[in-house]
Amino acid sequence: MQPLPLNVFKFGGASIKDASSIRNVASILKSFSGQRLVVIVSAMGKTTNALEVISRAYADGEVELAKQKLTELHNATLTTVKELFGKTPPTLEASLNDLFVSVDWVFDDPPNESYDYDYDQIVSLGELISSHIVAAFLNHEGMPTHWLDARDCIITDNTYREGWVQWPETQTRIIKQVPPVLEEGKMVLTQGFIGSTTENFTTTLGREGSDYSAAIFSYCLDAEAMSIWKDVPGVLTADPRLFDNVSKVDRLSYKEAIEMTYYGASIIHPKTIKPLQNKSIPLHVRSFVEPTATGTEISDEAGDNYPPMVAVEKNQALVNISTRDFSFVAEHHIKQLFEHITTTRLQVNMMQNTAISFNIVVNDIDDRIERFRKLVNAEFKTTVDRDLELITIRHYTTEVANSMRRGKVQLLEGRMPLTLQMVVKEVPVMSRKA
Numbered sequence: 001m002q003p004l005p006l007n008v009f010k011f012g013g014a015s016i017k018d019a020s021s022i023r024n025v026a027s028i029l030k031s032f033s034g035q036r037l038v039v040i041v042s043a044m045g046k047t048t049n050a051l052e053v054i055s056r057a058y059a060d061g062e063v064e065l066a067k068q069k070l071t072e073l074h075n076a077t078l079t080t081v082k083e084l085f086g087k088t089p090p091t092l093e094a095s096l097n098d099l100f101v102s103v104d105w106v107f108d109d110p111p112n113e114s115y116d117y118d119y120d121q122i123v124s125l126g127e128l129i130s131s132h133i134v135a136a137f138l139n140h141e142g143m144p145t146h147w148l149d150a151r152d153c154i155i156t157d158n159t160y161r162e163g164w165v166q167w168p169e170t171q172t173r174i175i176k177q178v179p180p181v182l183e184e185g186k187m188v189l190t191q192g193f194i195g196s197t198t199e200n201f202t203t204t205l206g207r208e209g210s211d212y213s214a215a216i217f218s219y220c221l222d223a224e225a226m227s228i229w230k231d232v233p234g235v236l237t238a239d240p241r242l243f244d245n246v247s248k249v250d251r252l253s254y255k256e257a258i259e260m261t262y263y264g265a266s267i268i269h270p271k272t273i274k275p276l277q278n279k280s281i282p283l284h285v286r287s288f289v290e291p292t293a294t295g296t297e298i299s300d301e302a303g304d305n306y307p308p309m310v311a312v313e314k315n316q317a318l319v320n321i322s323t324r325d326f327s328f329v330a331e332h333h334i335k336q337l338f339e340h341i342t343t344t345r346l347q348v349n350m351m352q353n354t355a356i357s358f359n360i361v362v363n364d365i366d367d368r369i370e371r372f373r374k375l376v377n378a379e380f381k382t383t384v385d386r387d388l389e390l391i392t393i394r395h396y397t398t399e400v401a402n403s404m405r406r407g408k409v410q411l412l413e414g415r416m417p418l419t420l421q422m423v424v425k426e427v428p429v430m431s432r433k434a
């Protein structure tokens, strides 16, 4: 007998940022009662950012600061819980306490050699906290919910902060653990963003990775559909925080969604689409503010009449590389450069070469560029321009392209039939001397 269809829902940080938001999520879930649901939650609000600050402080030897910030987060969490339940349930309080203590203990030891390892052990706390709270609240509201540890399901390699999913093992574990709970008529609630190595060390899948977690569960369980619940009505033609006159796109093909999200349309994590596409599982992006409205459907069946769509990726750096002896940048140089790009984990969003220079536009993360420059320094001269934006316009028109350039200095441009990309810098505002 075929198992009954199930849906995977993902609720991000904004949807569970405080007590009233969590109540709203519970009421959305109530309207789906009787259906088979796997629910993935992110960390609440800006918790992940707060934990990043904590893990940085610890790595920099500022243990007191790390401890103090952790205590602040613990107190804020307990305040939310109290507001949500009225009276804090003792079992929830105890499990939250255990979680905070486990991180506090880490601080009594010196930092690990690998910052990324420590980061994952600390930052993963956010999803563990939120999932415990939401699961407890759903049960409290009469919705039988099973809290599942995603680290028992999603198995990755040991690339900390960017865990690479080991699909066969992950699939086996998900199939073993999830369906029996659904059979009992319970909802499964688990964490986004986190996984584990086969040696049981916690890993994370990269910032904003909860969407990807939901796609992994959807894929492994052959979900009927996956939904991401957001604070916007669906996929928009541009980020409404940056632009006016944006409109919702009703349908989008997987391919179009991959192109846009890869270049920073922050609506969905870029790795999310592929697993869904492989099994033709439709992805709905919909609003937790207006849960009955139709959002955007991303699937195989979308047409190809698209409006211009804009994605902006901030925090970009343009690295210009040339040979020290002014020789041409030849294939063997590029090969060598890419080896260093790979080891320093530079994420290249655009590249262009001329006879004597090679230009890459990368995400400016930590000290990765500096480490890269050191590695190539003997043979190559490098210069770096920071604080840039990469603007990608799919289905561009001249009008939209010009409006994007206004007030900016353009450093690089790339054109393909459907895509225009530009790397720009804000024009510094000049003021007259008094």
Ligand code: ASP
Residues within 6 Å of the ligand: 012, 013, 042, 043, 048, 049, 126, 192, 193, 206, 207, 208, 209, 210, 211
């Ligand atoms: N909490 C993680 C982050 O803020 C993962 C996610 O929200 O998707 O990046």
Ligand code: MG
Residues within 6 Å of the ligand: 012, 013, 208
């Ligand atoms: Mg997100």
